[in-house]
Amino acid sequence: MPHSYLHGETAADIAASIERAVRLEHVLPGDRLPSVRDAGELLGVSRNTVAAAYGRLRDAGLLIGGPGRGGMRIARVHPFEGRALELPSGACDLASGNIDSAFLPRLEHVLTDVDLRSSGYDAESDDPGFVALLRERLGFEGLDTRHLCLLSGALDAIERALRTHIRPGAYVLVEDPGFPPLFDLLRSLGARLKPMPMDGEGPTVEGVAAELRGGGAAAVILTPRAQNPMGVDISPARARALTTLFADHPDMLVILDDHWGPLSEHSLAMLPPRHGRWLFIRSVSKFLGPDFRLAIALGDEVTIDRIRRQHALGPRWVSRLLQRMAGALWQSPETEQQMEKARFAYRERRKAFLATLAEHDIPAMGTSGVHIWVPVRREAELVQAMLGLGWALQAGEPFRIDSPPAVRIGLANLTVDSARKAAQDLAQCLTGPRRFLS
Incomplete structure (x- = not known):
C-alpha cells in the first residue's frame, strides 16, 4: 500500500x-x-x-x-559546511566553503613575540592587550565597542545570543538563500525560519517588509559582506532602507555576522542599530584561520551581559593563549600582506569566472567574497554534468528555503585560468541541448 x-x-x-x-x-x-x-x-x-x-x-x-x-x-542530508567532501579522483573541488589556505598567515612568524605562559583560573577573563587591539580596530570601522565579549566562533555567538532572547516557536528572519549550518542551529533551538528574499544588494526591502508586517519576529540575522552563498554585500542604499524598517521593531534582536571582515574590499554599509537589541560578530576564521575558533561579539549592554553570564556557566573564557596569538598575527605586517594578496586573488578569479559567463549571457551573483551563485533549472542534473567534466559544484538546495534553484561555486581552489575554464564548461552545460539554465 x-x-x-x-x-x-x-x-x-x-x-x-x-x-x-x-x-x-x-x-x-x-x-x-x-x-x-x-x-x-x-x-x-x-x-x-x-x-x-x-x-x-x-x-x-x-x-x-x-x-x-x-x-x-x-530533505537530503547535506554535509556540514567545511566538512571534507568525498570527491571522485581528479575532480576540482568548487563545492566546499573553504578559503584558500595559501593566504593564511603563518603562526611561526610571531610565536617568538607571544607570551606563551599559561595563566590560572583567577586571571582576568580576556587578554587586555587583545581587547585593546579589538577596540582600536573595530572602533575605527565606526562600531560601538563599549560592550564586548569573546566566543568560540560566529555560530557560538549567535546561539548564545538567541538562547537568551527567543523561545521555541519564535520567528527568526534569515537570508534566503542562506547558510545551512545557521538554519540547522535555529531549528535545533526550536525557532521558525522566516525567509528574506535576496538580490544583488542584500535582502530585498519588499521581502523584509512583508515578513515584518506579519509580526512576531524575535530576531533577524544578516551578513553585511560576502554573503554565503550569493557573494554579495549589503549596499549603502539597502542598508539605510533596512535600518529604517528595523527601527519600527525595537524589541527584535538584530544580528550582523561580518565573517569576511578585513578581507572585504568595501567598508561596512550595514551597521548595528543605535538603540534596541543588537549583536555584531567578527570571526577571525577567514583571515587568520578557522582553527582559532575565535569570534569577537559586540552588542548592547543587556545582550552582551546575558551572553557573558551564559558563557561563564560553561567554557568560562576563551583561551588567553589563543587571544595573544591572534593579536600578534592580526598586527603582523605579513598578515596584512597576505590579506592584500587574498583580496586581489579572489577578485581576479571572480572577475574571470563572471566575465566568461557574461559572454554567454548567463546571469550570476558574486561581487564579494569567495562564492558565486548561478540560477539554474535543475540543480542535481547540472552538478552531475559538471562532475563528468571534472568540476565538483554544490547544489543550491541546502541553502534555499523558498528561493529558486541555483548552484554555488567556490573560488578557493581556482586560479584565474582555471576559473575561465570552469565557467566555460558551466556555460556549455547551461546552454547546451539539455539546458539546465533557469
Missing part, C-alpha cells in the same frame, strides 16, 4: 510517523510525500491537520518544497 508509513489523527502523530519512516529508511531523501489532500483522505483527517504536520517537519529541516507542483519531499 503506497504511503503505508503514514499514521495518526493529530499533526504531532502524523509528523512522528514520517520521522520514524525517515529513520527506518522506509522513505529516502528526495521521495515525495502525498499531497495534503491525498494524505488527509488516506488518514481520514482534515487538510489543515496534515498541513500542520508537514509544516512542523519543514521547520525542522526534514522536508523541503511546498504546496505547488513539486510537492513536499524528504
Whole structure:
C-alpha cells in the first residue's frame, strides 16, 4: 500500500510517523510525500491537520518544497559546511566553503613575540592587550565597542545570543538563500525560519517588509559582506532602507555576522542599530584561520551581559593563549600582506569566472567574497554534468528555503585560468541541448 508509513489523527502523530519512516529508511531523501489532500483522505483527517504536520517537519529541516507542483519531499542530508567532501579522483573541488589556505598567515612568524605562559583560573577573563587591539580596530570601522565579549566562533555567538532572547516557536528572519549550518542551529533551538528574499544588494526591502508586517519576529540575522552563498554585500542604499524598517521593531534582536571582515574590499554599509537589541560578530576564521575558533561579539549592554553570564556557566573564557596569538598575527605586517594578496586573488578569479559567463549571457551573483551563485533549472542534473567534466559544484538546495534553484561555486581552489575554464564548461552545460539554465 503506497504511503503505508503514514499514521495518526493529530499533526504531532502524523509528523512522528514520517520521522520514524525517515529513520527506518522506509522513505529516502528526495521521495515525495502525498499531497495534503491525498494524505488527509488516506488518514481520514482534515487538510489543515496534515498541513500542520508537514509544516512542523519543514521547520525542522526534514522536508523541503511546498504546496505547488513539486510537492513536499524528504530533505537530503547535506554535509556540514567545511566538512571534507568525498570527491571522485581528479575532480576540482568548487563545492566546499573553504578559503584558500595559501593566504593564511603563518603562526611561526610571531610565536617568538607571544607570551606563551599559561595563566590560572583567577586571571582576568580576556587578554587586555587583545581587547585593546579589538577596540582600536573595530572602533575605527565606526562600531560601538563599549560592550564586548569573546566566543568560540560566529555560530557560538549567535546561539548564545538567541538562547537568551527567543523561545521555541519564535520567528527568526534569515537570508534566503542562506547558510545551512545557521538554519540547522535555529531549528535545533526550536525557532521558525522566516525567509528574506535576496538580490544583488542584500535582502530585498519588499521581502523584509512583508515578513515584518506579519509580526512576531524575535530576531533577524544578516551578513553585511560576502554573503554565503550569493557573494554579495549589503549596499549603502539597502542598508539605510533596512535600518529604517528595523527601527519600527525595537524589541527584535538584530544580528550582523561580518565573517569576511578585513578581507572585504568595501567598508561596512550595514551597521548595528543605535538603540534596541543588537549583536555584531567578527570571526577571525577567514583571515587568520578557522582553527582559532575565535569570534569577537559586540552588542548592547543587556545582550552582551546575558551572553557573558551564559558563557561563564560553561567554557568560562576563551583561551588567553589563543587571544595573544591572534593579536600578534592580526598586527603582523605579513598578515596584512597576505590579506592584500587574498583580496586581489579572489577578485581576479571572480572577475574571470563572471566575465566568461557574461559572454554567454548567463546571469550570476558574486561581487564579494569567495562564492558565486548561478540560477539554474535543475540543480542535481547540472552538478552531475559538471562532475563528468571534472568540476565538483554544490547544489543550491541546502541553502534555499523558498528561493529558486541555483548552484554555488567556490573560488578557493581556482586560479584565474582555471576559473575561465570552469565557467566555460558551466556555460556549455547551461546552454547546451539539455539546458539546465533557469
